[in-house]
Amino acid sequence: MTSTPNGDPASYFASLAFDRRLAEYDVRGSVAWARALGAAGVLSTDEVEQVTKGLAQISGELEEGRFPFRPELEDIHFNVESRLTELIGPLGGKLHTGRSRNDQVALDVRLFVKDAIDGVIEGLAAYRRALVDQAAGHIGTLMPGYTHLQRAQPILLAHHLLAHEEAAVRDAARFRDALVRVDVMPLGSAALAGTAYPIDREALARDLGFAEGPSRNSIDAVSDRDFIVEFEAAAALAMVHLSRLAEEVVVWSSEEFGFVEVSTDYASGSSIMPQKRNPDAAELVRGKTGRVHGHLVAMLTTLKALPLAYNRDLQEDKEGLFDTVDTLHLSLGVTAGMVRGLTFRVGRMLDASTDGFLLATELADYLAKKGAPFREAHGAVRKLVDDAISAERTLSDLTIDDYQRVSPLFEPDVLEITVESAVEARGVPGGTSRNRVRGAVEEARTRLNLE
Ligand code: ARG
Numbered sequence: 151m152t153s154t155p156n157g158d159p160a161s162y163f164a165s166l167a168f169d170r171r172l173a174e175y176d177v178r179g180s181v182a183w184a185r186a187l188g189a190a191g192v193l194s195t196d197e198v199e200q201v202t203k204g205l206a207q208i209s210g211e212l213e214e215g216r217f218p219f220r221p222e223l224e225d226i227h228f229n230v231e232s233r234l235t236e237l238i239g240p241l242g243g244k245l246h247t248g249r250s251r252n253d254q255v256a257l258d259v260r261l262f263v264k265d266a267i268d269g270v271i272e273g274l275a276a277y278r279r280a281l282v283d284q285a286a287g288h289i290g291t292l293m294p295g296y297t298h299l300q301r302a303q304p305i306l307l308a309h310h311l312l313a314h315e316e317a318a319v320r321d322a323a324r325f326r327d328a329l330v331r332v333d334v335m336p337l338g339s340a341a342l343a344g345t346a347y348p349i350d351r352e353a354l355a356r357d358l359g360f361a362e363g364p365s366r367n368s369i370d371a372v373s374d375r376d377f378i379v380e381f382e383a384a385a386a387l388a389m390v391h392l393s394r395l396a397e398e399v400v401v402w403s404s405e406e407f408g409f410v411e412v413s414t415d416y417a418s419g420s421s422i423m424p425q426k427r428n429p430d431a432a433e434l435v436r437g438k439t440g441r442v443h444g445h446l447v448a449m450l451t452t453l454k455a456l457p458l459a460y461n462r463d464l465q466e467d468k469e470g471l472f473d474t475v476d477t478l479h480l481s482l483g484v485t486a487g488m489v490r491g492l493t494f495r496v497g498r499m500l501d502a503s504t505d506g507f508l509l510a511t512e513l514a515d516y517l518a519k520k521g522a523p524f525r526e527a528h529g530a531v532r533k534l535v536d537d538a539i540s541a542e543r544t545l546s547d548l549t550i551d552d553y554q555r556v557s558p559l560f561e562p563d564v565l566e567i568t569v570e571s572a573v574e575a576r577g578v579p580g581g582t583s584r585n586r587v588r589g590a591v592e593e594a595r596t597r598l599n600l601e
Contacts (some may be wrong), residue, residue, distance in 0.1 A: 155235075157554055161221075162220070163224060163462075164224050164225065164353075165224065165225045165226070165465050165468065166219065166221055166223065166224060166225050166226060166229060166322045167221075167406070168468050168469050168472060169225050169226040169255075169258075169468055170219060170226050170453050171262075171468075171472060172213060172226050172255075172258040172259065172262055172468075173212050173217070173226055173230065175208065175227075175257070175258040175259075175261035175262055176226050176227060176230050176232060176254070177205050177208055177212070177344065177513075178210050178256050178261065178358070179257045179258060179261065179337065179358065180201075180205055180230065180234075180245060181202050181205050181206075182337070182354055182357045182358050183245065183249055183337060184198050184201040184205070184245055185198060185202070185357060186337075186349050186350065186353065186354045187244075187245075187247060187347070187349075187355070189349075189350055189353065190248075190347050190348045190349050190350070191348075192244075192247055192347055193244060193247075194247065197241055197244065200238050200241055201238065201241065201244075201245055203238070203243070204234045204238040204242065205230075205234065207235070207237055208230060208233055208234060211233075217229075217233065218233065220232065225251070225271065227251045227254055227255065227257075227258075231243070231245065231246060235395055237514060247336045247347065248338075248340060248345040248346060248347035248349065249337065249340060249345065250339075250340045250341040250342075250372075251343065251579075252339070252340070252341050252372040252459070252460040253336050253337050253338065253339040253340055253341075253368075253371060253372055254337070255464075256336040256339070256371060256372055256374070257335070257336050257337050257358075259378070259467065259468070259471070260332055260333075260334070260335075260336065260360075260377065261358070262471075263332045263377060263378065263381055263471070264329065264332055264333065266381065266475045267325050267326075267328065267332065267381070269475070269479060270325050270385070270388070270478060270479065270482070271322050271325055271326065271601075272476075273478070273479055273482035273483060273486075274318050274321055274322045274325075274388070274482060274597060275322070275601060276482065276483070276486045277482050277485055277486040277489070278315050278318045278319065278322075278594070278598060279391075279486070279598060280485075280486040280487075280489040280490045281311050281312065281314055281318070281489055282311075282312070282314040282315060282591060282594045282595060282598065283490070284308075284311050284489055284490070284492065284494075285307075285308035285309075285311040285312050285315070285587075285590075285591050285594070286308070286591050288306070288307040288308045288494060288496075289306060289310065289584055289587055289588055289591065290306075290499050290584070291306060291307035291308065291496045291499060291500075292304055292305075292306065292307070292493060292499060292503045292569050292573065293305060293306070293307045293310065293409070293499035293500075293502065293503055294499075294502050294503045294506070294508055295310065295582075300448070301502065301503075301507070301508055302507050302508070302511075302574050303508055303511055303572065304454055304503045304508050304509075304569040304573050304582075305582045305584050306573060306584065306587050307494060307496075307499065308587045308590075308591060309582040309587050309590070312392075312587070312590050312591070312594060314391070314395050315336055315594055317391040317394075318370075318388075318391060319597070321384065321387065321388040321391060322513070322601075324379075324384040324387065325384050325388075326387075328377065328380040328381055330361075330362060331362075331376065331377050331380060332377040332380075332381070333360050333361045333362040334360060334363070334364070334365050334371075335354060335355035335358055335360035335362075335363065335365060336364075336365045336372065336374075337349075337351070337358075337364075337366045338351040338354060338364060338368075338369035339353055339368035339369075339371035339372050340368065340522075341372070341459075341460070342368060342369050342372050342373075342458075342459035342460060343368055343369075344368040349366035356477055356569060357447040368556065369458050369459045369461075370458075372459045372460045372550075373456070373458045373459045373460060373464075375449065375453060375464060375467050377449060378449055378467050378471050378582055379446070379449050379453070381474070382442070382445050382446040382447045382470070382474050383446055384469065385442055385446075385474045385475075386439075386442050386445075386446045387480045388444070388478060388482075389435075389438070389439040389442045389477075389478060389481065390439060392439070392481050392482070392485050393436045393439040395432075395437060395485065395489075396429075396431075396432035396433070396435040396436040396485070397432070397436055399412060399432040399488065399492070400432050400433060400436070403417075403427075403429050403432075407498075407502075408495055408498045409494060409495055409498055409499050409502075410492050410493065410494050410495065411427075411492070411493040411495065412427065412429045412431070412432070412488065412491065412492065413488075413491030413492070413493070414427070415487070415491060416429070416430070416431035416432075416484070416487065416488040416491055417429055417430055417431070418430045419523045431484050431485075431487075431488045432488065434484075435481045435484060435485055435488075435497060438477050441473065441477065442473075442474050442477050444470075445470030445471070445473060445474045446474075448466075448470050449467060449470055449471075452464075452466050452467070460555070462579050490570065500569075503569045504546065504569055505544055505546070506544060506545075507535050507538075507544065507545055508569060508572070509545055509567055509568075509569065509572055510531050510534075510535055510545070511572075512567050512571075512572040512575070513527075513531045513534070513545075513564065513567065514527040514528050514530075514531045515527075515575075516564055516567065517530060517531070517559050517560070518559075520559040521559070522557065522559055527557075530556045530557040531556070533556045534548070534552070534553065534556045537552070537556075538552075550562050550564070550565060589598055
């Protein structure tokens with residue numbers, strides 16, 4: 151790295167290296183602004199035509215990757231304007247009438263986030279479909295449900311997978327809700343006080359497709375980056391959810407659990423230990439969650455002591471936002487693929503649910519249904535379990551005599567309690583019985599199809 155004694159202010163100020171990603175939005179905003187200037191009588195019909203033709207050419211250059219970016223021009227707004235002037239002459243300079251880079255950049259970023267939200271919601275839907283499809287194939291698969299990572303009660307694997315889907319449903323709802331506050335059109339706010347030209351801002355908002363219309367306060371419109379914070383917060387939480395699933399894939403694919411195999415595309419071998427298949431995709435999703443959280447904290451910290459209205463600090467909003475969008479998008483895609491490629495070892499899962507003490511709650515419920523106060527029933531079963539553990543036995547080894555020793559309320563039908571019957575007993579809405587879970591899979595599918 152070369153160092154210059156006085157630093158290099160121009161390149162320090164520059165944002166082109168990253169805000170070039172906003173180019174198409176900058177052009178779209180400029181086309182609409184040219185039309186608005188035309189309607190306001192600032193540009194003639196002929197001028198509007200020339201400007202929009204020039205912008206169309208720029209748009210083509212961008213699409214084909216031959217737009218001549220000039221790093222010395224600081225940012226994307228100057229680049230587009232200067233190229234326009236090259237193409238159509240001094241008229242290009244008229245486009246900036248009544249507009250400031252402050253409302254221009256606010257517009258560009260809002261347009262970008264609107265598209266990003268659409269993409270995230272699509273990515274979430276694909277991930278949810280992967281979970282629901284796996285669930286549909288595992289309505290008959292029994293496994294231990296966990297609390298404190300201790301085997302707790304038998305559940306259906308499908309029920310567990312649909313729990314992850316619920317989190318993703320909330321994520322999608324959060325992004326949709328955030329969109330309402332992104333969907334506000336800031337152009338016409340100019341530097342901070344509002345433009346001095348008779349711009350029809352309602353028409354401009356319609357032209358640019360902003361459902362919530364123009365912003366109400368010009369000072370707020372150029373200062374507000376709440377919509378970025380909200381997007382990043384929703385992304386941070388969505389990554390938490392992916393990371394929690396990823397953590398389970400890591401743990402479940404270990405030899406200790408042996409509940410699942412990750413397909414080879416989503417795993418890697420070790421360069422030294424031939425027996426290994428490492429769950430890399432899951433680990434990376436878990437790992438990348440950290441930086442998405444970092445971007446949220448960075449944005450909040452950038453904003454926290456900023457006076458109104460625009461300050462150059464706000465230029466720092468972009469890199470974290472772009473990385474958040476990319477990381478979430480990629481993580482959703484990889485997680486969806488990884489989920490589709492999971493092979494569950496249903497025999498191992500069944501063994502894990504039958505060979506321990508997962509039916510203890512069921513036994514306590516049995517006594518409670520026979521009239522024992524639940525606390526007493528709990529105590530009796532606690533003793534049953536403790537005795538079995540000291541004798542190195544599990545519940546399935548116990549005889550009716552063992553049961554009756556801890557409570558006379560136990561009758562021979564207690565031996566008919568199984569993991570299946572325990573699951574079937576939980577037929578409340580939201581419970582893990584087969585019928586409920588089958589219904590939940592259908593509901594999840596319908597929900598996805600209605601979106
Ligand atoms: N590159 C700037 C940003 O991203 C654009 C707005 C600059 N406005 C200004 N008054 N310097 O925030």
